[in-house]
Amino acid sequence: MNAPALPADALRAALARLLDGLPPKAAAQAVERLIANYRGRTPTEAPVLRDRSDVVAYAAYRMPATFEAVCSALGAFADAVPGWTPGSHLDIGGGTGAATWAVSATWAGERPVTVLDWAEPALALGREIAAAQPELKAAEWRRARIGRALDVDGADLVTISYVLGELTAADRAAVLDVAVAAAQAVVVVEPGTPDGYARVIEARDRLIGAGLHVAAPCPHSAACPIVPGEDWCHFSARVSRSSLHRQVKGGSLPYEDEKFSYVAATRFPPAPAPSRVVRRPQIRKGQVLLDLCETDPSLRRATVTKRHGPLYRAARDADWGDAWPPAD
Ligand SMILES: C[S@@+](CC[C@H](N)C(=O)[O-])C[C@H]1O[C@@H](n2cnc3c(N)ncnc32)[C@H](O)[C@@H]1O
Incomplete structure (x- = not known):
């Protein structure tokens, strides 16, 4: 009997199958449309991921990078909470489910998983590719809009990855309050840009204000020593490039580095890095x-x-x- 595939390999294979049936030119065009839609965006009243071609483009082009960034953040977080394993996971603004795969890659075993997003096509595709991963087969993919009215069940771990940048200030505050009320641990991941870092710091302040402790990346829960505007805290995760990436972005390197900022905070005292x-x-x-x-x-x-x-x-x-x- 073959050993079960690691989540990272299973995800890569599932995404490759997704592109199999698509003419390469159509896939590249869908990615270019997606990039154009995201460029210079401000929060909108309606989902950006509107149909199957949008979400196939997102999954093939961005999901490997958001998956690696969340894996990296969760790895550092797991080191700061030795012995703790989430018994359940809620992924808010989960899209095609990158963070659910990252949680399976970080902590072995099955757990109840719920993914919330307002884009039905993203949820449908997430469900479809998750069928390749035994731990995610039973995940619930539910349509929900982030805001004060968002109603969630409790979960040990809440992830909010690459979402805050799509929200208004009021909805950013609301989603963090919902997460704090629901979870033992909250992990927020954003692009590793000055703006992404600013949103992470805003989230960090809100989590600390609600009584949570920072577990990673910071070795403390005091104010960040970086002077705003002078620098930004970010990290880097290596991502294998697919043929689709090479087609859209050119270049010959077999990988690219995804820059990300993050904060992981817990209700219980963690053991952060020295x-x-x-x-x-x-x-x-x-x-x-x-x-x-x-x-x-x-x-x-x-x-x-x-x-x-x-x-x-x-x-x-x-x-x-x-x-x-x-x-x-
Ligand atoms: C850049 S994608 C990130 C998806 C996934 N979390 C990841 O890391 O790959 C942002 C996601 O947030 C969802 N989203 C944005 N605004 C939302 C809102 N107001 N309510 C619910 N979902 C929202 C989008 O539909 C999209 O799936």
């Missing part, structure tokens, strides 16, 4: 430069040299986004 690497480490001759966000809270550059022995070897392996120093 500090976190917040830029790509710079490896020089005999030394590694690490930009760290620390518990104080402050930003500091640490220089780890050969004289530091095992710590130097760990620094050479450290990656952007990792906890520092690494747990034994």
Whole structure:
């Protein structure tokens, strides 16, 4: 008997099957339409993902990247809550379900899963591709509009990924309040841009204001030490490029890096990293430069040299986004 496919592989295969029947030109045109629709958008009164070709384009073109970004955020979050596994998951603005796949990739086992979105075609496609993943087969895909009237059942984990940028300020506040009322843990992921970071900070403040503790990426729940407008906290996740990506974007690299910002917060006290690497480490001759966000809270550059022995070897392996120093 074959071993079950890992969620990342199963998702890649499901998305490849989705494109199988489509002429490549039609798929590329659908992606270009989608990119044009998203460019310079402000929150609208109606879904952007209106029909099957919109959602196939979204799933094939963006979902691998949002999946990897959420996986990366959940990986750091899981390290900060050792021993905790979500018993249930609610994905708000879940679209085609990238975060549900990321949760399955992070914590093994089945759990009740609910995906809410106002775009029916996105939910239908999400349900269709989730049929390839045993843990997601029983997921409930429900049409719902984010706002004060959003009514949800409790869930251990609520994810809100790549959604806040599509909402008005009032709806951003509402969805966070709904999440806080429903969950033990809330994870918000946004694009790793200055605007995405600003929305993450706004969400972080609201979660802390509601009594939650920041578990990741920050090593503390105090104010972010980054001066607004001067920099933005973000991380990077590597995404394999499909032939569709290469067709639309050109270039020959087999991967691209998805930049994202995130915050994970819990109702229970977490064990956040002692500090976190917040830029790509710079490896020089005999030394590694690490930009760290620390518990104080402050930003500091640490220089780890050969004289530091095992710590130097760990620094050479450290990656952007990792906890520092690494747990034994
Ligand atoms: C960029 S997609 C992200 C989808 C998914 N969470 C992911 O990470 O790939 C944004 C999603 O938010 C949904 N959305 C936007 N505004 C919404 C609203 N007011 N109510 C419900 N869903 C909304 C969209 O339909 C879309 O599926």
